[in-house]
Amino acid sequence: MFIKKVIVDQVRNLSHVSLEGFESFNLLVGPNGSGKTSFLEAVALASQGRSFRSHKITHVINHEDSTLSVFIEAEDRHGLNHRIGIRRNRQNQFQVRVNGEGIHSLAELSHVLPILVIDNEAFQLLDGSASVRSRFLDWGVFHVKHEFYHQWRIYSRALKQRNELLKSGHSNQDEYDVWDEHILNAGFAITQYRLAFLQVFNIHFLQYAKMFDPLFADIALGFKTGWDRVNHDVCERMPEDWLDEGSLSDKFRSNLSQDIRYKRTQLGAHRADLHITINKMDARDVLSRGQKKSLICALKLAMAKTLKQTMARYPVLLLDDLPAELDTEHLNAVLSVINDEQYQAFITSVDTQLGNNNMPLKARMFHVEHGKISTANGDINA
Numbered sequence: 001m002f003i004k005k006v007i008v009d010q011v012r013n014l015s016h017v018s019l020e021g022f023e024s025f026n027l028l029v030g031p032n033g034s035g036k037t038s039f040l041e042a043v044a045l046a047s048q049g050r051s052f053r054s055h056k057i058t059h060v061i062n063h064e065d066s067t068l069s070v071f072i073e074a075e076d077r078h079g080l081n082h083r084i085g086i087r088r089n090r091q092n093q094f095q096v097r098v099n100g101e102g103i104h105s106l107a108e109l110s111h112v113l114p115i116l117v118i119d120n121e122a123f124q125l126l127d128g129s130a131s132v133r134s135r136f137l138d139w140g141v142f143h144v145k146h147e148f149y150h151q152w153r154i155y156s157r158a159l160k161q162r163n164e165l166l167k168s169g170h171s172n173q174d175e176y177d178v179w180d181e182h183i184l185n186a187g188f189a190i191t192q193y194r195l196a197f198l199q200v201f202n203i204h205f206l207q208y209a210k211m212f213d214p215l216f217a218d219i220a221l222g223f224k225t226g227w228d229r230v231n232h233d234v235c236e237r238m239p240e241d242w243l244d245e246g247s248l249s250d251k252f253r254s255n256l257s258q259d260i261r262y263k264r265t266q267l268g269a270h271r272a273d274l275h276i277t278i279n280k281m282d283a284r285d286v287l288s289r290g291q292k293k294s295l296i297c298a299l300k301l302a303m304a305k306t307l308k309q310t311m312a313r314y315p316v317l318l319l320d321d322l323p324a325e326l327d328t329e330h331l332n333a334v335l336s337v338i339n340d341e342q343y344q345a346f347i348t349s350v351d352t353q354l355g356n357n358n359m360p361l362k363a364r365m366f367h368v369e370h371g372k373i374s375t376a377n378g379d380i381n382a
């Protein structure tokens with residue numbers, strides 16, 4: 001997707017911004033607190049219906065207003081225009097329109113304009129809990145395999161019901177049977193989708209990681225299903241050699257007494273995780289901050305490439321303060337992948353160095369100041 005126009009109203013300090021004339025690379029430059037991240041947040045709102053910075057929409061809506069809105073016009077690879085509009089208010093109500101039609105689920109919205117964000121929070125992909133990594137993985141699976149969402153909903157509902165039973169102390173297996181059946185069937189299907197996705201993703205991830213830093217020469221991506229402790233090397237072994245529905249079912253059912261003790265379901269696809277090792281050591285224990293950032297870029301760009309390769313979808317990249325933590329060599333390596341793969345990127349930075357030294361040909365710079373955004377030639381769009 002290629003964003004051609006963005007109109008933002010009342011997103012944080014951006015009371016009204018209307019911008020067009022974007023290029024493949026769009027650099028938003030301005031001092032601290034000027035509104036750079038808020039602009040990326042606005043774009044993310046139109047893609048996902050929510051902010052990547054805050055769970056509470058009241059924090060995102062301008063303090064002096066009660067409703068925010070974002071409108072985006074974007075063109076797909078076939079030259080077709082898509083118009084997305086979203087309004088959200090402090091009462092948590094939302095209105096979404098895509099090409100003039102109302103849509104009722106935010107999940108549906110994210111299919112229209114896939115975006116990938118790299119910001120400070122992205123470090124959680126390495127340092128955070130398993131759920132951050134499985135959410136990242138599932139975002140990709142959701143985009144390439146539409147049945148995934150259906151199975152995931154069945155799974156989540158059944159898991160919720162089962163956990164309710166556990167909380168209220170039920171101990172008879174019969175009472176669990178109906179939910180266990182759903183959890184096992186949907187959980188196995190979800191895991192198969194995840195593994196099929198990882199087969200493709202892993203190739204791109206290893207390629208980018210090795211390209212970004214020689215230290216990553218001996219890198220490996222492992223996957224935990226959520227019901228066994230083994231860290232399966234997703235590249236070396238084919239899933240059909242080790243993925244066994246019987247083993248899931250046995251382990252799951254024989255764990256009931258533990259589940260009752262802890263009052264929640266301990267095993268299953270909801271406990272899946274990704275595990276990155278370098279020379280067989282856990283990446284998060286051995287990497288510097290800058291190296292972690294390069295690795296995160298490799299993960300996100302591998303995700304973009306998997307979508308591009310399997311679905312011909314080009315996600316838009318929102319790169320908040322991309323130059324932070326990266327030296328020129330590492331920054332250039334990341335920029336050259338974005339350039340070669342022809343993704344559209346919105347990059348924020350506190351200085352124009354990226355623009356002066358490394359800015360590729362198809363680039364445009366925007367100045368951000370006190371919630372106003374102007375193009376580099378001085379036109380104020382506010």
Ligand SMILES: Nc1ncnc2c1ncn2[C@@H]1O[C@H](COP(=O)(O)OP(=O)(O)OP(=O)(O)O)[C@@H](O)[C@H]1O
Pocket residue numbers: 011012013030031032033034035036037038039058059060061062063064350368
């Ligand atoms: N709900 C809100 N209403 C109005 N202003 C807000 C709201 N939430 C945050 N702000 C302010 O909006 C401004 C822009 O914040 P933003 O995070 O976009 O800045 P930035 O340009 O990315 O800065 P930095 O370089 O420090 O990352 C800040 O001054 C912030 O305090």
Ligand SMILES: [Mg+2]
Pocket residue numbers: 036037038320348
């Ligand atoms: Mg910022």
